[in-house]
Amino acid sequence: MTSEIEVMIQEIRRRGEEEAGKIIEEAKARAEKIIEEAKRKADVYIENMAKQEIITMRRRILGSAGLEGHRKVLMAKEKVISAVMEMASERLRRIVEGKDPEVDYRKVLHRLISEAVKAVGEPEVYVYANESDSRYIRRRLRAISKMVSEELEYKVKIRLAKQPIDCIGGVVVSNPDGTKTYYNTLDGKLNDAVRRFRSVLGRTLFKRVVEA
Amino acid sequence: MAEAIGRLIKEEARIAAMIEEAREKAKKIVEEAERKAREILDPKRIEEEVRRLVEEAEKRIRKEAEEIKARYQKVAERIESIPEEELRKIADRIVEEVVGS
Numbered sequence: 001m002t003s004e005i006e007v008m009i010q011e012i013r014r015r016g017e018e019e020a021g022k023i024i025e026e027a028k029a030r031a032e033k034i035i036e037e038a039k040r041k042a043d044v045y046i047e048n049m050a051k052q053e054i055i056t057m058r059r060r061i062l063g064s065a066g067l068e069g070h071r072k073v074l075m076a077k078e079k080v081i082s083a084v085m086e087m088a089s090e091r092l093r094r095i096v097e098g099k100d101p102e103v104d105y106r107k108v109l110h111r112l113i114s115e116a117v118k119a120v121g122e123p124e125v126y127v128y129a130n131e132s133d134s135r136y137i138r139r140r141l142r143a144i145s146k147m148v149s150e151e152l153e154y155k156v157k158i159r160l161a162k163q164p165i166d167c168i169g170g171v172v173v174s175n176p177d178g179t180k181t182y183y184n185t186l187d188g189k190l191n192d193a194v195r196r197f198r199s200v201l202g203r204t205l206f207k208r209v210v211e212a
Numbered sequence: 213m214a215e216a217i218g219r220l221i222k223e224e225a226r227i228a229a230m231i232e233e234a235r236e237k238a239k240k241i242v243e244e245a246e247r248k249a250r251e252i253l254d255p256k257r258i259e260e261e262v263r264r265l266v267e268e269a270e271k272r273i274r275k276e277a278e279e280i281k282a283r284y285q286k287v288a289e290r291i292e293s294i295p296e297e298e299l300r301k302i303a304d305r306i307v308e309e310v311v312g313s
Contacts, residue, residue: 005216009223016227020234027238031245038249045258050265057266058273065277069284076288080299087303088310095311108311189310197306205302209290 077206084201085194089168092186096132096169105169109133112184114148116173117156119182124157128172131164137171 094100095108109129117125129137137144137160145158165172170185251257 002216005220009220012220012223012227016230020231023231023234023238024241027241031241034242034245034249035252038252042252042258042261045253046261046265049258049262050269053262053266054269054273057270061270061273061277062280065280066284069281069287072281072284072288073291076291080291080294083296084299084303084306087300088306091303091307092310095307103311105311111312186310190306193306193309196309197302201302205294205298206291209294210287212290 077201080206081194081198081201084197085190088190088194092168092190096186106136109136109169109171110144110147112170112186113137113144113158113173114151116171116182116184117148117158118152119184120173120175120180122175122180123155124159124176126159126161126174126176128161128163128165128174130167130169133169133171134160134164 091100095103095105098105113127116127127137141158141160145156148158149155165185167185167187168190170187170189172181172183172185174181
């Protein structure tokens with residue numbers, strides 16, 4: 001009988017310990033679940049809040065860096081184009097002053113006058129030129145009128161405007177009432193040529209340098 | 213016999229106390245976990261964590277921005293260092309177009 005009681009006591013003890021252990025384990029598992037769930041929720045909040053802020057900040061900072069960098073590249077390109085334009089202007093000045101052996105400026109001037117008179121298309125025109133070209137045109141006015149008339153195959157009376165204009169060379173031609181004007185100055189032609197060359201420079205020289 | 217039953221009752225009482233103690237302990241474990249969860253979800257802590265993440269990201273983004281600027285700067289320097297001779301050739305082509313020769 002004593003040993004039966006002993007067995008019962010052992011069994012009660014075993015079951016009791018087992019139950020106590022189970023209670024603790026279940027509590028631990030529940031605690032872990034509570035903490036994991038809180039962490040998950042917190043991560044979602046944090047990610048949602050930080051993500052939006054970071055996206056906005058990234059767009060702002062990188063956008064501004066890109067713009068600044070792009071502006072620097074544009075400025076460098078403009079610097080190069082200005083240098084090219086300055087070189088071209090310098091050479092045109094030498095040509096106009098007759099210091100360039102490769103180009104006869106008088107022929108160029110004659111052609112510019114002829115083109116402009118043809119474009120205005122009237123029998124009487126006024127020619128505007130810079131001081132030096134005006135002096136030359138004044139001296140050769142009759143010959144120029146004759147030459148242009150022959151070229152255009154109708155008689156043109158060319159008059160020289162009293163006031164010289166400020167330009168490297170070339171002419172501006174108007175009809176007497178000023179309703180038709182054709183600009184054929186070297187400055188204007190230089191600007192047009194540089195404008196055309198901009199795209200060529202972009203496609204060739206700058207592209208090559210950027211990709212180097 | 214009476215002694216044996218007495219031992220049995222005593223043991224049962226001891227086990228019942230042990231289980232009660234385990235329940236108390238379990239309650240404390242869960243309460244502690246709930247306290248920790250409240251701490252984790254505390255708006256101030258979340259705000260602080262967001263700020264820390266944003267600051268870390270800002271450092272990375274600023275570094276990236278510097279790299280972008282440096283890349284553009286390099287391109288600008290390469291453009292500005294195009295040899296004068298090359299530019300002069302272009303200027304001459306432009307002049308030829310202007311004077312029509």
